[in-house]
Amino acid sequence: MFSDVEGAKRFYGDVLGWTFGESSSAYGNYTQAYVDGKAVAAVVPPMPGQEGQSQWCLYLASPDAAATGERIREHGGEVLMDPMQVGDFGTMCLAREPGGAVFGVWQAGTHEGFEAAATPGAYCWAEIFTREPERTDAFLTAVFPYRMKEIDDDAVDFRMFDIGEDTVLGRMRMTDDFPPEVPSYVNVYFTVDDCDAAVDRATKLGGILRFGPMSSPFGRFAALSDPQGANFSVIDIATTEGDMPTIKEV
Known part of the structure; x- marks a missing residue:
């Protein structure tokens, strides 16, 4: 959701190689983004009352959005827009x-x-950065059919959520490294074939490097803000370093 949709198209088109479909005026000027002809994201202008709050929004699949909305309310969440x-x-x-x-x-x-x-240019992973992890964890496992596990490391408070055999979402406790004015948010990772080159493209176009690039057992990644202030990350999943952490069920 971007105050300047055309600016977002230019930025992500250059950084991630996206092309774009026609804007659909019947659906709030929704514009689909593609890589090699496959849908990977969409850009839209802000809804009334949300101007100036450019951000990425991750949608979680549900077989029944109305029933999920009820569970969200029942377990301490807030429905901002009814189904x-x-x-x-x-x-x-x-x-x-x-x-x-x-x-x-x-x-x-x-x-x-x-x-x-x-694959390069496409969604890869997402993590909820939250200041209240206990509430977030209880909510996610009550509303969605998740099985929870965590990295067995006293130095980091990081949990992962599985559906069946697939790990689909992460949760990171926000530390004092985050300025107090930064609210909890969902950080979306997009795949790139070269993390450092993607960071270079982004910063030359007005993006701000927030963290990294850093190599990890999961890939080489970096956290960025785009010129409109929307947070996102890029990751090269082919460039890994170090041993996988020990993970235990919660």
């Missing part, structure tokens, strides 16, 4: 979890979501 049908494409709602991070819920119709993932 709304979007033509034949699906049904969406927007919510805030108890720790403060905003996310979406999507009940698929003809549009199921990402057509590519974990």
Whole structure:
């Protein structure tokens, strides 16, 4: 969601190699982004009342958006926009979890979501950065069919959420390194084939490097803010370093 949609298209087109479809005026000027012809994201202008708050929003899949909205309310979350049908494409709602991070819920119709993932230019991973991890963890496992596990390391408070055999979401406790004015948020990672080159492209176009680049067992990654202030990360999953951490069930 961007105050300057054309600016976002230029920035992410250059940084991540996206191309864009036609803007759909019937659906709030929603514009689909593609890599090699596959849908990987979308850009839209802000909704009324949310101007000046450019940000990425991750949508979590649901078989019944209305039922998920009820569970969100029952377990301490807030529904910011009631479930709304979007033509034949699906049904969406927007919510805030108890720790403060905003996310979406999507009940698929003809549009199921990402057509590519974990390939250059496409979505790879997401983490909820929260100041209230206990509330966030309890909420996520109550609302969604997640099994929770954590990295067995006293130096980091990081949990992961599985559906079946797939790990689909992370949760990181926000430390004092984050300025107090930064609210809890969902950090979305996009895949790149060279992290350092992607950071160089982003910063030359007005992006701000927040962290990294850093190599890890999961890949070489960096955290950025785009010129409009939306936070995101890039990761090269082919460049890894170090041993995988010990992970235990919670």
